[in-house]
Amino acid sequence: MSDTGRGAPQGLGMGMRMSTELVSSVFVGGGIGYLLDYWFHTKPWLTVIFFMFGMAAGFRNMYRIATQDPPRGEGKDQGKSIRAANPPEEPPRS
Numbered sequence: 001m002s003d004t005g006r007g008a009p010q011g012l013g014m015g016m017r018m019s020t021e022l023v024s025s026v027f028v029g030g031g032i033g034y035l036l037d038y039w040f041h042t043k044p045w046l047t048v049i050f051f052m053f054g055m056a057a058g059f060r061n062m063y064r065i066a067t068q069d070p071p072r073g074e075g076k077d078q079g080k081s082i083r084a085a086n087p088p089e090e091p092p093r094s
Contacts, residue, residue, distance in 0.1 A: 010070070018065050022058035029054020 033050025037043045 018062045021061040025058030026054040
């Protein structure tokens with residue numbers, strides 16, 4: 001079986017996850033700001049501030065996703081790091 005085209009679905013999945021993280025963070029931040037503005041009658045200040053917090057959180061999540069190690073191998077260990085799949089040996093006890 002050839003590996004042709006295997007990188008595209010993984011890249012597409014990562015792109016979809018990153019865009020979803022960004023959009024949902026912005027909506028949650030903006031929504032929290034809007035509710036706080038409604039309760040405290042401070043429109044539009046808290047909406048703008050929490051919208052920016054949501055953007056910062058979304059970009060932070062995108063960076064975290066982009067810099068994490070890609071999954072290696074196939075089967076039951078897929079998605080785990082090599083260190084987790086092969087724990088270090090314990091030193092001999094005296």
